Amino acid sequence: MRTRKTVTAAVAFAAATSLALTACQGSDGGDDAGATKPATVEKQEKKGGAVLDQPFEKPDLTLTDTHGKSYDMIEETKGHPTLLYFGYTHCPDVCPLTMSNIASAKVSLKKKLGKKALDDLRVVFVTTDPKRDTPEELGKWLRGQDPSFIGLTGDFDTIQAGARSVGVHVEPSYKKKNGDIVSTHGAQLLAFSPKDDKAHVLYTEGNTAPEILEKDLPKILKGETP
Numbered sequence: 001m002r003t004r005k006t007v008t009a010a011v012a013f014a015a016a017t018s019l020a021l022t023a024c025q026g027s028d029g030g031d032d033a034g035a036t037k038p039a040t041v042e043k044q045e046k047k048g049g050a051v052l053d054q055p056f057e058k059p060d061l062t063l064t065d066t067h068g069k070s071y072d073m074i075e076e077t078k079g080h081p082t083l084l085y086f087g088y089t090h091c092p093d094v095c096p097l098t099m100s101n102i103a104s105a106k107v108s109l110k111k112k113l114g115k116k117a118l119d120d121l122r123v124v125f126v127t128t129d130p131k132r133d134t135p136e137e138l139g140k141w142l143r144g145q146d147p148s149f150i151g152l153t154g155d156f157d158t159i160q161a162g163a164r165s166v167g168v169h170v171e172p173s174y175k176k177k178n179g180d181i182v183s184t185h186g187a188q189l190l191a192f193s194p195k196d197d198k199a200h201v202l203y204t205e206g207n208t209a210p211e212i213l214e215k216d217l218p219k220i221l222k223g224e225t226p
Helices: 094-113 135-143 156-165 210-221
Strands: 010-015 018-022 039-044 050-057 062-065 070-072 082-087 122-127 150-153 189-192 198-203
Touching: 062 156, 082 094, 094 122, 094 210, 122 135, 122 156, 135 150, 198 210
Parallel strands: 082 122, 122 150
Antiparallel strands: 010 018, 018 039, 039 050, 050 198, 062 070, 062 150, 082 189, 189 198
16 A cells, blocks of 8 residues: 655644745755745635745656656746646545545536636646656546646656645655655645746645635736735
Protein backbone atom coordinates (compact mmCIF):
# COMPACT_ATOMS: atom_id res chain seq x y z
CA MET A 1 0.00 0.00 0.00
CA ARG A 2 1.27 3.48 -0.84
CA THR A 3 0.62 6.25 1.63
CA ARG A 4 0.67 10.03 1.41
CA LYS A 5 1.33 12.78 3.94
CA THR A 6 -0.16 16.15 3.09
CA VAL A 7 1.24 19.40 4.42
CA THR A 8 -0.97 22.44 3.97
CA ALA A 9 0.06 26.05 4.47
CA ALA A 10 -0.17 27.07 8.14
CA VAL A 11 -3.17 29.32 8.65
CA ALA A 12 -3.21 31.46 11.80
CA PHE A 13 -5.55 34.16 13.02
CA ALA A 14 -3.72 37.51 13.12
CA ALA A 15 -6.85 39.18 14.44
CA ALA A 16 -10.55 38.47 14.66
CA THR A 17 -11.09 39.68 11.09
CA SER A 18 -7.87 38.59 9.34
CA LEU A 19 -5.75 35.53 8.64
CA ALA A 20 -2.09 34.97 7.83
CA LEU A 21 -0.84 32.24 5.53
CA THR A 22 2.76 31.08 5.92
CA ALA A 23 4.91 28.79 3.84
CA CYS A 24 5.51 25.51 5.66
CA GLN A 25 8.85 24.83 7.34
CA GLY A 26 11.23 22.05 6.38
CA SER A 27 11.53 18.80 8.31
CA ASP A 28 14.57 20.14 10.18
CA GLY A 29 12.46 22.88 11.70
CA GLY A 30 14.14 25.66 9.69
CA ASP A 31 12.68 27.84 7.00
CA ASP A 32 12.57 26.43 3.47
CA ALA A 33 15.44 27.80 1.42
CA GLY A 34 14.02 30.20 -1.14
CA ALA A 35 10.52 29.94 0.27
CA THR A 36 8.22 32.79 -0.54
CA LYS A 37 7.31 35.35 2.09
CA PRO A 38 4.09 34.77 4.05
CA ALA A 39 0.97 35.93 2.26
CA THR A 40 -1.57 37.96 4.15
CA VAL A 41 -5.18 37.00 3.60
CA GLU A 42 -7.49 39.88 2.83
CA LYS A 43 -10.71 37.93 3.17
CA GLN A 44 -11.49 34.38 4.23
CA GLU A 45 -14.86 32.83 3.66
CA LYS A 46 -16.10 30.20 6.10
CA LYS A 47 -16.16 27.87 3.14
CA GLY A 48 -14.28 28.83 0.03
CA GLY A 49 -11.15 30.54 -1.13
CA ALA A 50 -8.96 32.99 0.74
CA VAL A 51 -8.39 36.29 -1.06
CA LEU A 52 -4.70 37.16 -0.79
CA ASP A 53 -3.57 40.64 0.16
CA GLN A 54 -0.25 39.97 -1.60
CA PRO A 55 -1.00 37.93 -4.75
CA PHE A 56 1.48 35.31 -5.92
CA GLU A 57 3.27 35.61 -9.25
CA LYS A 58 2.99 32.56 -11.51
CA PRO A 59 5.85 30.14 -10.88
CA ASP A 60 8.60 30.20 -13.50
CA LEU A 61 8.22 26.57 -14.56
CA THR A 62 9.20 24.94 -17.83
CA LEU A 63 8.34 21.25 -17.60
CA THR A 64 7.15 18.36 -19.77
CA ASP A 65 3.46 17.92 -20.54
CA THR A 66 1.58 14.67 -21.02
CA HIS A 67 2.44 14.67 -24.74
CA GLY A 68 6.15 14.80 -23.98
CA LYS A 69 6.46 18.42 -25.11
CA SER A 70 8.07 21.33 -23.28
CA TYR A 71 5.52 23.51 -21.48
CA ASP A 72 6.35 27.00 -20.24
CA MET A 73 3.83 27.71 -17.49
CA ILE A 74 4.10 31.49 -17.69
CA GLU A 75 3.86 31.74 -21.48
CA GLU A 76 1.30 28.98 -22.05
CA THR A 77 -1.17 30.30 -19.46
CA LYS A 78 -0.60 34.02 -20.00
CA GLY A 79 -3.89 35.89 -20.07
CA HIS A 80 -5.88 32.79 -19.12
CA PRO A 81 -7.71 32.15 -15.84
CA THR A 82 -5.63 29.35 -14.34
CA LEU A 83 -6.02 26.87 -11.50
CA LEU A 84 -2.73 25.38 -10.27
CA TYR A 85 -2.30 22.34 -8.04
CA PHE A 86 0.75 20.35 -6.93
CA GLY A 87 0.14 16.66 -6.24
CA TYR A 88 0.74 13.15 -7.57
CA THR A 89 -1.21 10.35 -9.24
CA HIS A 90 -0.63 7.73 -6.55
CA CYS A 91 -2.19 9.99 -3.92
CA PRO A 92 -4.97 8.02 -2.18
CA ASP A 93 -7.27 10.89 -1.31
CA VAL A 94 -6.80 14.67 -1.50
CA CYS A 95 -5.26 14.88 -5.02
CA PRO A 96 -7.90 12.87 -6.89
CA LEU A 97 -10.64 14.50 -4.81
CA THR A 98 -9.44 18.02 -5.62
CA MET A 99 -9.20 17.33 -9.35
CA SER A 100 -12.54 15.55 -9.34
CA ASN A 101 -14.11 18.54 -7.60
CA ILE A 102 -12.78 20.88 -10.28
CA ALA A 103 -14.04 18.57 -13.03
CA SER A 104 -17.49 18.37 -11.42
CA ALA A 105 -17.70 22.14 -11.06
CA LYS A 106 -16.79 22.55 -14.74
CA VAL A 107 -19.53 20.14 -15.83
CA SER A 108 -22.13 22.06 -13.83
CA LEU A 109 -20.94 25.43 -15.12
CA LYS A 110 -20.96 24.26 -18.75
CA LYS A 111 -24.66 23.51 -18.36
CA LYS A 112 -25.29 26.95 -16.87
CA LEU A 113 -22.87 29.17 -18.81
CA GLY A 114 -22.17 27.16 -21.93
CA LYS A 115 -18.95 25.48 -23.08
CA LYS A 116 -17.46 28.66 -24.54
CA ALA A 117 -17.39 30.34 -21.13
CA LEU A 118 -14.97 27.72 -19.83
CA ASP A 119 -12.78 27.30 -22.91
CA ASP A 120 -10.34 29.91 -21.59
CA LEU A 121 -9.78 28.15 -18.25
CA ARG A 122 -6.48 26.34 -17.75
CA VAL A 123 -6.27 23.69 -15.03
CA VAL A 124 -2.64 22.72 -14.39
CA PHE A 125 -1.60 19.73 -12.28
CA VAL A 126 2.13 19.58 -11.48
CA THR A 127 3.36 16.27 -10.12
CA THR A 128 5.36 16.17 -6.90
CA ASP A 129 6.43 12.59 -7.66
CA PRO A 130 8.12 12.86 -11.08
CA LYS A 131 10.01 9.55 -10.74
CA ARG A 132 6.74 7.64 -11.02
CA ASP A 133 4.58 10.18 -12.80
CA THR A 134 5.83 9.90 -16.37
CA PRO A 135 4.03 11.93 -19.06
CA GLU A 136 2.16 8.76 -20.05
CA GLU A 137 1.06 7.90 -16.51
CA LEU A 138 0.12 11.47 -15.77
CA GLY A 139 -1.87 11.78 -18.98
CA LYS A 140 -3.79 8.58 -18.35
CA TRP A 141 -4.67 9.64 -14.79
CA LEU A 142 -5.81 13.14 -15.77
CA ARG A 143 -7.92 11.90 -18.68
CA GLY A 144 -9.94 10.02 -16.08
CA GLN A 145 -10.71 13.37 -14.47
CA ASP A 146 -11.03 15.80 -17.40
CA PRO A 147 -9.25 15.50 -20.78
CA SER A 148 -8.65 19.26 -20.82
CA PHE A 149 -6.53 19.19 -17.64
CA ILE A 150 -2.85 19.93 -18.20
CA GLY A 151 -0.34 17.64 -16.50
CA LEU A 152 3.29 18.57 -16.00
CA THR A 153 6.29 16.54 -14.86
CA GLY A 154 10.07 16.96 -14.92
CA ASP A 155 13.03 17.66 -12.67
CA PHE A 156 12.06 17.51 -8.99
CA ASP A 157 14.25 20.42 -7.92
CA THR A 158 12.60 22.63 -10.54
CA ILE A 159 9.15 21.55 -9.37
CA GLN A 160 10.03 22.12 -5.72
CA ALA A 161 11.38 25.61 -6.43
CA GLY A 162 8.23 26.49 -8.40
CA ALA A 163 6.00 25.25 -5.61
CA ARG A 164 7.93 27.19 -2.98
CA SER A 165 7.54 30.39 -5.00
CA VAL A 166 3.78 30.19 -4.39
CA GLY A 167 4.01 29.04 -0.78
CA VAL A 168 3.43 25.32 -1.41
CA HIS A 169 5.65 22.94 0.54
CA VAL A 170 6.96 19.92 -1.36
CA GLU A 171 9.47 17.25 -0.34
CA PRO A 172 11.00 14.33 -2.29
CA SER A 173 9.14 11.02 -2.14
CA TYR A 174 10.78 8.34 -0.03
CA LYS A 175 10.25 4.66 0.72
CA LYS A 176 9.58 3.44 4.26
CA LYS A 177 10.98 0.19 5.61
CA ASN A 178 7.68 -1.56 4.94
CA GLY A 179 7.82 -0.52 1.29
CA ASP A 180 5.23 2.26 1.50
CA ILE A 181 6.08 5.34 -0.55
CA VAL A 182 5.41 8.68 1.10
CA SER A 183 5.10 11.94 -0.83
CA THR A 184 4.77 15.14 1.18
CA HIS A 185 3.13 18.09 -0.53
CA GLY A 186 0.94 21.08 0.18
CA ALA A 187 -2.73 20.78 -0.74
CA GLN A 188 -3.35 24.37 -1.83
CA LEU A 189 -5.23 25.15 -5.03
CA LEU A 190 -4.25 28.54 -6.47
CA ALA A 191 -6.45 30.60 -8.78
CA PHE A 192 -4.65 33.02 -11.13
CA SER A 193 -6.43 35.99 -12.69
CA PRO A 194 -6.43 36.46 -16.49
CA LYS A 195 -6.01 40.20 -15.94
CA ASP A 196 -2.57 40.23 -14.28
CA ASP A 197 -1.60 36.52 -14.19
CA LYS A 198 -1.34 36.59 -10.39
CA ALA A 199 -2.93 34.28 -7.83
CA HIS A 200 -5.42 36.35 -5.87
CA VAL A 201 -7.33 33.39 -4.43
CA LEU A 202 -6.09 30.31 -2.57
CA TYR A 203 -8.12 27.25 -1.60
CA THR A 204 -6.96 24.99 1.21
CA GLU A 205 -7.75 21.31 1.68
CA GLY A 206 -11.44 20.85 2.44
CA ASN A 207 -12.45 24.08 0.69
CA THR A 208 -12.61 22.84 -2.90
CA ALA A 209 -16.06 21.23 -2.89
CA PRO A 210 -17.78 21.38 -6.32
CA GLU A 211 -20.46 23.77 -5.06
CA ILE A 212 -17.77 26.17 -3.78
CA LEU A 213 -15.84 26.16 -7.05
CA GLU A 214 -19.05 26.37 -9.05
CA LYS A 215 -19.91 29.56 -7.15
CA ASP A 216 -16.44 31.12 -7.37
CA LEU A 217 -15.28 30.19 -10.87
CA PRO A 218 -17.54 32.57 -12.84
CA LYS A 219 -15.84 35.51 -11.08
CA ILE A 220 -12.36 33.99 -11.39
CA LEU A 221 -12.92 33.54 -15.12
CA LYS A 222 -13.51 37.30 -15.38
CA GLY A 223 -10.51 38.20 -13.25
CA GLU A 224 -12.62 39.10 -10.23
CA THR A 225 -12.24 37.87 -6.64
CA PRO A 226 -15.06 35.75 -5.19
